[in-house]
Amino acid sequence: MATEDKINNKSEELTGKVKEGVGKATDDERLEAEGKADQSSSKLKQAGENIKDAFKS
Template sequence: MGIADKAKNKADELAGKAKEATGRATDDRDLENEGRGQQTKSNLKDAGEKVKDAFRD
């Protein structure tokens, strides 16, 4: 997995955490759920990259 992919996935995860926290603080369930979804998406992309790396080795 390239460094750029790792950085992008981490940035997406952190943005998701920020959205989730903001949604929780403002009692905005839609924003909170959007943040959780963004984190999940980022984690799945990261897992997919790891699988691809495992097959390359």
């Protein structure tokens, strides 16, 4: 399950990068901010996964 979570987190991060890029290209500040928020959320989740992995070892 941890691997699936990591894949989902990375997917969310990449989606956020795309949203941010499209927002910048189209001058849509809301979409750009949403993309940045998605990336931040994903990175936070990834950090949680890394902490769980550290305790498993």
